[in-house]
Amino acid sequence: MTQTFLVTGAAGFIGSHSVEWLLARNQRVVGVDNLRTGRLENLEVARSSRAFEWVLADACDEAVMRALFEQHRFAGVLHLAALVSVPESFREPALNYRLNLAAADCIARLCLEFKCKRLVFASSAAVYGTYATLPNQESAIPQPQSPYAAAKLAAEVMLLGYAASYALEAVCLRYFNVYGPRQDPSSPYSGVLSIFTDRFQGGLPAIVYGDGEQTRDFISVRDVARANGEALIQTHAMADCYNVCTGCGISLNQVLTVYRGLFPDAPPDEYTTARIGDIRHSRGNPEKLRNILGFSAQIPFKQGLHELVLGERAANSEIRA
Ligand SMILES: NC(=O)c1ccc[n+]([C@@H]2O[C@H](COP(=O)([O-])OP(=O)(O)OC[C@H]3O[C@@H](n4cnc5c(N)ncnc54)[C@H](O)[C@@H]3O)[C@@H](O)[C@H]2O)c1
Known part of the structure; x- marks a missing residue:
């Protein structure tokens, strides 16, 4: 059945892939973004589809958003728009509050007003x-250590409070390290893989903070887009928090071995002192989302990295060859 969904943060890294996932399943999508960190080029494929409507707007602008809800009567909302930089959330706590908590409240209240059940x-x-037991389990007591993490947690609690009070199915997805094409490498705090790719493509050495044995649960943006899409479309009730992860930790040294295959002539990697506050190991438990949604990550790390480096189409033929 074709329905209409709202995606906020549509021109961003995860947003643009999520929009494409929905369009490929014959759904209609209204994509909202204020282009704060997103780029219109990310929506090139989406904008060629008649099932996609592009809206340049701020998700916190209640009047504009209300008009969209009124016009489209959305079947579900994927709320991705956010201030995404942890260091910026330290520098700009008021902006962090507005973009990461007040925006979620605004969208949730509009969902209630217009009887849009799934958020x-x-x-x-x-x-x-930093100190949570591994693998991270949704039942663990959260310990946010930045204004960014605090606002994300506060938004989760608020949305689940609405879910318990009204007919709102709030699904909070805790993404781990998402990587893939369209991630912006220009910020020094962007995903480490987009930074490595950018450096290797420029003929520069990778810079590793520490001994490279730190591990991350890297998940391809295409898997994340599928998790988002399934969470929107599934009809059974699922209001709760869920990890979106692979369950596997990959060290930066293992990552660099895969890069060596792609850039055999790259200069040797440079190791420097570890950054204060960097998490040593991060890994999630994917079981809860698997049980409720049947979701498990499908893109092997090597394939995902090839997609990031070579672009989606080139990587597919490369992997098949
Ligand atoms: N990339 C990751 O590894 C990761 C990990 C955990 C959580 N997340 C979350 O996933 C979401 C998407 O992140 P991303 O990595 O795609 O980042 P991104 O910066 O590419 O996407 C965020 C998008 O939101 C837009 N935006 C910001 N504020 C807005 C507003 N008020 N109104 C309208 N649009 C607005 C930006 O312009 C951008 O296009 C964010 O909520 C982020 O916190 C990402």
């Missing part, structure tokens, strides 16, 4: 904090 919210593994 999928982009949360983060950052809510677990």
